[in-house]
Amino acid sequence: MKIYLANPRGFCAGVDRAIDIVELSLKAYGAPIYVRHEIVHSRHVVNSLKLKGAVFVEELSEVPDGQTVIFSAHGVAKAVWEEATRRGLKVIDATCPLVIKVHNEVNRDYKFGYELILIGHAGHPEVIGTLGQVPDKFHLVSSVEDVENLKVEYPTHLSYATQTTLSVDECRDIVAALHKRFPTIKGPHQEDICYATQNRQNAVKKLTELVDVILVIGSPNSSNSNRLRELGEHCGVPSYLIDSTTDINQTWLEGIKAVGISAGASAPEVLVTEVVDYLKAHGGEVVEEVTVIEEDLNEKKRRSRPRPDALISVPPPDKRKFRRLLLKWYARHGRDLPWRKTTNAYHILVSEIMLQQTQVDRVLPKYREWLSKYPTMQDLARAPLPEVTRSWYPLGYNIRPLRLHSIACESVARYGGTLPKDPERLLEFKGIGRYTAGAIRSFAFHEDAPILDTNVRRVLSRIFVVRPNGKNGRNSEALWRLSMDLIPRGRGYDFNQALMDFGATVCTARDPYCLLCPMHDFCKAYPFQANPK
Numbered sequence: 096m097k098i099y100l101a102n103p104r105g106f107c108a109g110v111d112r113a114i115d116i117v118e119l120s121l122k123a124y125g126a127p128i129y130v131r132h133e134i135v136h137s138r139h140v141v142n143s144l145k146l147k148g149a150v151f152v153e154e155l156s157e158v159p160d161g162q163t164v165i166f167s168a169h170g171v172a173k174a175v176w177e178e179a180t181r182r183g184l185k186v187i188d189a190t191c192p193l194v195i196k197v198h199n200e201v202n203r204d205y206k207f208g209y210e211l212i213l214i215g216h217a218g219h220p221e222v223i224g225t226l227g228q229v230p231d232k233f234h235l236v237s238s239v240e241d242v243e244n245l246k247v248e249y250p251t252h253l254s255y256a257t258q259t260t261l262s263v264d265e266c267r268d269i270v271a272a273l274h275k276r277f278p279t280i281k282g283p284h285q286e287d288i289c290y291a292t293q294n295r296q297n298a299v300k301k302l303t304e305l306v307d308v309i310l311v312i313g314s315p316n317s318s319n320s321n322r323l324r325e326l327g328e329h330c331g332v333p334s335y336l337i338d339s340t341t342d343i344n345q346t347w348l349e350g351i352k353a354v355g356i357s358a359g360a361s362a363p364e365v366l367v368t369e370v371v372d373y374l375k376a377h378g379g380e381v382v383e384e385v386t387v388i389e390e391d392l393n394e395k396k397r398r399s400r401p402r403p404d405a406l407i408s409v410p411p412p413d414k415r416k417f418r419r420l421l422l423k424w425y426a427r428h429g430r431d432l433p434w435r436k437t438t439n440a441y442h443i444l445v446s447e448i449m450l451q452q453t454q455v456d457r458v459l460p461k462y463r464e465w466l467s468k469y470p471t472m473q474d475l476a477r478a479p480l481p482e483v484t485r486s487w488y489p490l491g492y493n494i495r496p497l498r499l500h501s502i503a504c505e506s507v508a509r510y511g512g513t514l515p516k517d518p519e520r521l522l523e524f525k526g527i528g529r530y531t532a533g534a535i536r537s538f539a540f541h542e543d544a545p546i547l548d549t550n551v552r553r554v555l556s557r558i559f560v561v562r563p564n565g566k567n568g569r570n571s572e573a574l575w576r577l578s579m580d581l582i583p584r585g586r587g588y589d590f591n592q593a594l595m596d597f598g599a600t601v602c603t604a605r606d607p608y609c610l611l612c613p614m615h616d617f618c619k620a621y622p623f624q625a626n627p628k
């Protein structure tokens with residue numbers, strides 16, 4: 096009997112991250128750490144974390160007052176956050192970043208008055224959490240038949256989202272049925288089924304061409320593991336979900352030539368090894384991997400690994416308070432700057448590049464002079480490089496005019512002298528990094544795009560993630576995520592301008608104006624001391 100191993104299989108980056116969060120929290124705060132709901136749907140993982148001191152509960156009422164509680168990778172409803180805040184619990188949020196993305200989409204669409212539809216399985220914790228993002232107007236559909244029977248109030252103002260661990264094929268059929276019945280329905284740019292789920296499903300499809308039986312390692316309540324088993328069956332290969340070798344029924348293997356093994360995104364590799372050993376002891380011979388894509392989990396893990404400051408979450412009431420105070424402050428104290436009077440993407444780009452490492456006062460005259468000389472991308476692209484460099488004088492950092500010129504040439508060649516608003520396309524330009532792309536998207540296209548420059552990093556670090564020793568948090572990914580989470584829907588432009596002004600004029604690098612600061616009663620760094628003893 097030949098043994099084929101699906102690749103990729105098992106842990107995804109989101110699951111790895113959630114487990115890391117529990118282990119890091121146990122190290123940082125000591126046992127017991129309460130975890131609301133199974134951190135991931137794997138009996139093996141849950142039992143091993145229990146041994147280390149994690150206490151798994153289904154409801155917050157089981158968590159004693161003042162204790163620390165971790166929300167699982169599946170995400171939670173808003174009411175759960177509110178209850179935790181009301182009871183003064185310390186919350187660590189291990190929600191998978193992709194689920195957070197779905198929550199953000201749902202909240203945005205609800206705010207814009209859409210009647211919402213979620214494609215997912217009733218009772219799954221992720222579905223409960225997503226439905227709990229809004230108080231009403233949310234329908235759940237799990238099949239094409241559900242779509243046909245759906246009764247909606249506003250058929251021309253509908254929006255849908257998806258559970259992240261669905262079967263890609265099944266979801267495609269449901270989405271097609273939605274579009275057929277409601278042609279104007281709005282959905283995510285790309286269905287929100289996670290890359291890991293898709294990759295594992297593709298690998299199982301490949302297995303079905305080679306084997307007589309498929310064993311999927313995963314717990315019965317793991318949605319993505321169930322989808323893998325169903326996919327195998329759907330392709331005509333008997334497929335079984337097993338938690339461990341004890342679930343294997345010998346009759347499944349009788350007379351077969353080849354067996355395939357896969358594992359759901361919450362099943363650790365140690366279980367795969369145990370199953371392979373079991374099969375070898377029962378007539379299995381050669382072991383071969385069937386690879387559809389190489390997933391660099393370590394790379395994803397490096398990028399998403401939580402550092403201590405990434406574990407600090409901001410409860411929704413604090414987010415709301417911060418937004419309200421910041422926008423109120425900006426309405427009274429925001430600076431009157433010429434690049435705030437335009438939505439011309441080129442003009443915004445010029446201002447952003449000039450402002451890199453340079454004070455506003457020095458940029459102002461040069462910005463006006465530059466735009467009178469090169470009013471459009473085309474004008475700049477046509478100008479000879481030595482002249483462009485001379486025109487930059489006396490701003491310094493002379494790599495900047497060269498970058499600007501190269502962006503102008505590329506923009507003319509590829510986009511007719513404009514800039515795209517799609518973040519991935521913006522990042523393709525040499526000289527446009529993540530911050531500049533965010534600035535162009537929010538200031539030129541009025542999108543709710545995050546920005547993180549020196550000022551914003553300083554403000555967010557001091558207010559939300561300062562460490563006990565007074566040092567700022569340095570985890571860029573956590574700050575990028577926070578910067579995105581904080582943006583009030585539809586107010587990205589004002590909010591980002593406000594953050595930058597606040598950092599430049601109130602929460603300054605040295606000697607911030609803490610006594611006058613509207614954030615001082617909840618700022619973690621207040622009163623700021625440059626060199627705390």
Ligand code: SF4
Pocket residue numbers: 554557558601602603607608609610612613614615618619620621622623
């Ligand atoms: S209280 Fe001080 S450190 Fe905190 S945000 Fe305000 S100015 Fe910055």
